[in-house]
Amino acid sequence: MIPYAELCVTSNFTFLTGASHPEELVTRAAELGLSAIAITDRNSVAGVVRAFSALKELARLRDEARTAAAEAGPIIRSQRVTDHSSRQTVPHFTGQTDAPAMSDAPLPKLIAGARLALTDSAVEWLALPTDLAAWSRLTRLLSIGKRRAAKGECHLQRADLVEWGKGMVLIALSPDPLDDPGPKSTRGDLRAIGRAFPGQCFLGAAPHYDGRDQIRFDQIGILAQEVSQPMVAVGDVLMHRSARRPLADVLTCMRLGCTIDAIGEHRLANGERRLKSGAEMAKMFHRHPAALRRTLEIADRCAFRLSDLRYQYPDEAENEPAQDRLERLAREGLHWRYPSGPPPKIVHRVEKELTLIREVDYAPYFLTVHDIVQFARSKGILCQGRGSAANSVVCYLLGITEVPPESITLIFERFISKERGEPPDIDVDFEHERREEVIQWIYERYGRERAGLTATVIHFRSRAAIREVGKVMGLSQDVIARLSGQIWGWSSAAPGEDRLRDAGLSLADRRVQLAVQLIGEIVGFPRHLSQHVGGFVITKGRLDELCPIENAAMDDRTIIEWDKDDIDALGLLKVDILALGMLTCIRKAFALLEEHRGQQLTLANVPPEDPPIYDMLCRADAIGVFQVESRAQLNFLPRMRPRKFYDLVCEVAIVRPGPIQGGMVHPFINRRMGREKVEDLGPAMMEVLGRTYGVPLFQEQAMQIAVVAAGFTPSEADRLRRSLATFKRMGTIGSFRERFVSGMLARGYDADFAARCFAQIEGFGSYGFPESHAASFARLVYISAWLKCHHQAVFTCALLNSQPMGFYAPAQLVRDARDHGVEVRPISVNHSFWDCTLEPRPDGALALRLGFRRIKGMREEDASWIAAARGNGYPDVESLRRRAGLHSDALERLAEADAFAALGLTRRDALWAAKALEAPAPLPLFGPDGEGGNEPTVTLPQMTLGQEVIEDYLSLRLSLRAHPMELLRPRLPESLPHDRLAQAKGRITVTGLVITRQRPGTASGVIFLTLEDETGTANVVVWKKVYETFRKAVIAGRLVRVTGRIERDGPVTHLIAERVEDVSPLLATLGRPVLIDANDGRADDTDRTVGGSVRSTARHPREQAKKLFPSRDFH
DSSP states (O other), rough: OOOOEEEEEEOSTTTOOOOHHHHHHHHHHHTOOSSSSEEETTTTTTHHHHHHHHHHHHHHHHHHHHHHHHSEEEEEEEEEEEOOSSEEEEEEOOSOOOOOHHOSSSOOOOOOEEOBBBTOOOOOEEEEEESSSEEEEHHHHHHHHHHSSOTTOOOHHHHHHHHHHHTTEEEEEEETTTTTSHHHHHHHHHHHHHHHHHTTTEEEOOOOOOOOHHHHHHHHHHHHHHHTTTEEEOBBBBBBBBBGGHHHHHHHHHTTOOOOOGGGGSOOSSSOOOOOHHHHHHHTTTOOHHHHHHHHHHHHHHHGGGOOOOOOOOOOOSSHHHHHHHHHHHHHHHHHOOOOOOOHHHHHHHHHHHHHHHHHOHHHHHHHHHHHHHHHHHHHHOOOEEGGGGHHHHHHHHSSOSSSSGGGOOGGTTTTTTTTTTOOEEEEEEETTHHHHHHHHHHHOOOOTTEEEEEEEOOOHHHHHHHHHHHHHHHHHHHHHHHHOOOOOOOOSSSOOHHHHHHTTTTHHHHHHHHHHHHHHHOOOOEEEEEEEEEEOOOOOOGGGOOEEEESSTTTTTTEOOOOOOOHTTOOOEEEEEEEEHHHHHHHHHHHHHHHHOOOOOOTTTSSSHHHHHHHHHHHOOOOTSSOOOOOHHHHHHOOOSSSSHHHHHHHHHHHHHHHHHHOHHHHHHHTTTSOOOOOOOHHHHHHGGGGOOOOOOHHHHHHHHHHHHOOOHHHHHHHHHHHHHHHHHHHHHHHHHHHHHHHHHHOHHHHHHHHHHHHHHHHHTTTTOOHHHHHHHHHHHHHHHHHHHHHHHHHHHHHHHOSSSSSOOOHHHHHHHTTTEEEEEEOTTTOOSSSSSEEEEEEEEEEEOOOGGGOOOHHHHHHHHTTOOTTTSHHHHHHHHHHHHOHHHHHHHHHHHEEEEEEGHHHHHHHHHHHHSSSSOGGSSSSSSSSSOOOOOOOOOOOOHHHHHHHHHEEESOSSHHHHHHHHHGOOOOGGGGGGGGGEEEEEEEEEEEEOOOOTTTTOOEEEEEEEEEEEEEEEEEEEHHHHHHHHHHSSSSSEEEEEEEHHHHHHHEEEEEEOGGGGGGGGOOOOOOOOOTSSSTTTTOOOOOOTTTHHOSHHHHHHHHHHHHEOOO
């Protein structure tokens, strides 16, 4: 085998250029026996950590393979599995022997570098750091270029490279010497960099595979001598195998914005820009063997490894040592959390945690999060820690989490493990409307050179792949729309033959076949970087010396190039600053309660264990309540019948795909209700599972079972948990299964029981909640339920003022409030403010007044002027315009929302008056004193109720007048009203607006629809076979008619769908039988039925219905 190091490899993290994942490239390099491989993406190091992780996994699995082969013969085989949602192609091993797994040759060395493209030079440079200092200079250099450019771009100049290039091997990729129109400028650029970095610069020679490569190499050799930069061989690789050539051409077309038929000279001539073995490269460079040898010399010089990166936590303890300050704050926390004195168990636990924190030196991390939380609280921003952090008593004492540790089972190893050697991960939820204040404070406190949001890699999913590949392949917009319309949600699968048939495409069409193949290949490819929902990396030193920092799309946001998996792989600290709408709602509800009832509440002092709350939840009266308002949760509540806080913890955790797939739901409910005896599993196991009736619901329980029943250490149990979370992708569960079962057998448990235990915890591994996380969420469940139970008007007002959030649209929230006896008053220019408000009623209750925020397109600034200038009220439209200084568009929006009704004006009258104010002043001849006289009074036709309802939905997305189904009921005599479903039997038909669609992540493929009519809601279950038959109606229908059979489970009634019809066009007939042109008229037109901006983009009645009555879909 001829040794060779490939020093120029472009992965698909050079977006729309590279045609292979980093993992594929390093795996192929191992198969080819390369000595080293350099990932050199264009002005980026975004893909290098993935290559690093893949090589580590290859090494680990090869070691396992060797061990297994030594013990039982060669039984291991390498196999790549593609996972499109995370690490793209990850090697794992099952089966028989494969060379990379069993070879004695070392795995290729990974060289982390970048391909620098300069704005003032045609020469590109491969920058390969030789040590940690050089890496830091490279990331600083990239950060400079990215910070001075828009998101996704990098503007570097030759002077930047001269300033920051010390310590890097620099390989010039100059224009083709056979075609270079500017050889003098090229030589000037090469000499300038060469003078700045003597001994660091080389001239790269890359084949073009056009029959002229030997001449080209000779010319490059001559140029290398002229500029005193030795020639080195590079492959200029774009793909790991030549089979990716068609995809590479498609990516080029996407980048250039052309079709495959117009790609011209940009098409790859062949598939040779693939990774090649040393023998292949030696054959190509047979006249320049020194160029091949230099690849190895350069690889040896590049001693930097990503594992050399050393992260230091920010130290914000000022003059007090970090550990001392942490211990002081913990002691203070014991006093204010436990004013009557802490339980001895808690004191012992605190000492144990603090000792471990001291040993692993994590005190600065805890203090960093504490300071962030303290800032939020100082500004009145509600926040609460969640996830594994709730396993820590120290986090509770610092005020980071809110769940009392004595209320749940704590496993600190789930949070911090000395043996694991990884940083803890604290997630903190903040109000979603005010989280930006916290983010900007972090930037201000630590500086943008020390703090940055982690990236999220946006991948091609099915719909985007269909759309982009379809354009490139020349498919018509109609075909693309029909094909993408067959895909539900965020699918990661290419369209199958059934989808093609449903879209009316010919399976014999070669172009269609190729398009589908390419769609399948590109699904899962990275498209661009976005910002993580809130993961912050904060460092003691400069963050831009660890990783490049770039501008985000949002103003005043900067992000690093690596995502959460990358920073986990490198051991970097991350604090998740997350947004949670329910916290915004609760804070606003607390403020309303204080204003109107004088009651001061916090997250910590809401009255606990209030029986009426549990009564309400047992009735499944939970619309708007955090976490338990989904259809599945509403169905489960009457069966669960929660009576205490821990029941809510279980409720949050059990209605998840994992416990459902693990077969835990029915045993849990049957044992809880006394219909099934709780199996005696022995004292040790019952201590773990006793509170959950012998059924494991939480990740902590899986860890505890491994410890008490299978003999795992706590750290080994944590590795089991992590393996459970990744086994579908990584294939790493086998060794744990054997160890778990054998451990239980050794402790006297029988083999069948041991296998069942492991199967259960395996079944929910990747979906199960930690108990600590479920408890944090359950606290918000209780608080939001308390608000709904005792202060429905306050709760609904806060929910409406916190949109967008939650499971239901404002129309359903308003309806639920009215069903609970809350008076909801319409928007009025003389009473409303921007937010929805509460108004006292004579009986002492509170009425809910809708705010201007509900009007589509209304600006908060205009609403503020209306309120500020209102005084004793506006007598007419003209006075509103004059006093509030509103423009005509704002007046028209108010008129369309019927906000002038309190002035005695109908919707049409108000819009007529608003438009009259837009008209230019009349000429003198036709003024009031001229012959023209006064304009006659106009009497406009009254709108029908159907027209009024449509206008309400157009403007407000809700109506206080009537439900559309109330008006359509006479035309649907076969449809049973939803309030009669409880008494219905057999096969029935219902019709309603689709208010939610839910497709859980389970293998059954079931879809849950919630339909709404004028009487209530209906729960519809659509099984996979029915969904495939009526896919379009299920996915896109806004008003649907469902025929099926009634099924009951205790108090819960479902309609099992057999037929689903999209009857959305009926909505367009409300008020008139004929739909007029989409561009005609506004609310002052007598023929208007469906109007506004919706109609300019949705001319078909079904499309108009989707715009007017949008559902909330969850998948």
